[in-house]
Amino acid sequence: MTNWTEIDEIAKKWVREAGSRIKQSMQENLTIETKSNPNDLVTNIDKETERFFIDCIQQTFPGHRILGEEGQGDKLHSLDGVVWIIDPIDGTMNFVHQQRHFAISIGIFENGKGKIGLIYDVMQDELYHAFSGEGAYMNDTALPSLREVPIEEAIIAVNATWVTENxxxxxxxxxxxxxxxxxxxxxxxxxxxxASVAAGRIDAYITMRLAPWDYAAGCILLNEVGGIYTTVEGEHFTFLDNHSVLAGNPAIHKIIFNDYLHADK
Structure with a gap:
């Protein structure tokens, strides 16, 4: 039987250790490459951090599978068994240009169900974490269930590139x-x-294209605080494919979906 308490404790330890490694690396020269376009950046630290997690997981939990942003994990076609979905540095452009506002993101699934979500804001030393059925936290502070907010009082996060690309x-x-x-x-x-939606700092998030490693951990956090997440078409996530994302507290999600994204239907 899978010992999820042990996995949770070990994963948190690895995340904090990886965060320390990233901070130390900031004193070194970065090797910066591009991926799908000139603004899609990857550094040697992204790759080294993913490798750190893969080595740790394979040595400690050899039966687990890994889906990682930098492609060093497994080629997955299902979420059967225990699967770790890893983004070693989410917000690489921020990491390169600002050295802040980036995070380590890990979602751990069992047969397609999210069990553990970890999002670590390295520079703020804020670890958002959730254990299925046990609530969500920021460090040691429990995150309350999301409250309804009038749309006129809502703050939403929007990835503005979708205005030109969608x-x-x-x-x-x-x-x-x-x-x-x-x-x-x-x-x-x-x-x-x-994580900010789960913490109630913002009320909704809209973007037109995220990969599983971008959204997996955040969705597990949202599960624990009563958040809603779908594609902008209202479809459920596969956690294996790229999707658009509309996430928020239920009331705001409903208003944005019905009154704006699909007002003509």
């Missing part, structure tokens, strides 16, 4: 929504934006 939904819908809410934010790290 072809499925008219980006013009963004303007009336932005005018109606209290404010908008963009942090450059999907993991931290989802």
């Amino acid at each position: 072809r499925r939904i008219d980006p013009g819908i963004l303007a009336p929504l932005v005018k109606r809410v209290r404010g908008t934010r963009s942090y450059g790290s999907a993991a931290l934006e989802l």
Whole structure:
């Protein structure tokens, strides 16, 4: 039988150790490469951090499988068994240019069900963590269930690139929504934006394309505080594919989905 308490304790230890390694690396010269486009960055620290997690997992839990952003894990076609979904540095552009506002993100699943979610804001030393059925926390502080907020008082995070890149939904819908809410934010790290929704710091997050390692841990956090997450079309996540994301407290999610994303239906 899987000892999830042990996995949770060990995973938290590894995350904090990886965070210390990242901080130490900031004194060194980074090797920066591009992936899908000139703004899609990866550094030697991304790759070394993912390798650290893979080596730790394979040595300690040899039966577990790994899906990692930098491609050093397994080639997965299902979430059967225990699967770790890892983003070693979410917000690499922030890491490179600002040396802050980036996170380590790990979601651990068993047969497709999220069991443990960890998002570590390295520079703030804030570890958001959730254990299925046991609530969500930021360090030692329990995160309360999300409260309903009037849309006029809501703060939403929006990845603005979808205004120019999206072809499925008219980006013009963004303007009336932005005018109606209290404010908008963009942090450059999907993991931290989802953690901020779970913590009630922002009320919703909208973006048109995330990979599983971007959203897996955040969704596990949201499960524990009553958050809702779907694609902008209202579909459930597979946790194996890229998806658009609409996440938030249930009331705000419903308003954005019905009144803005699909007002014509």
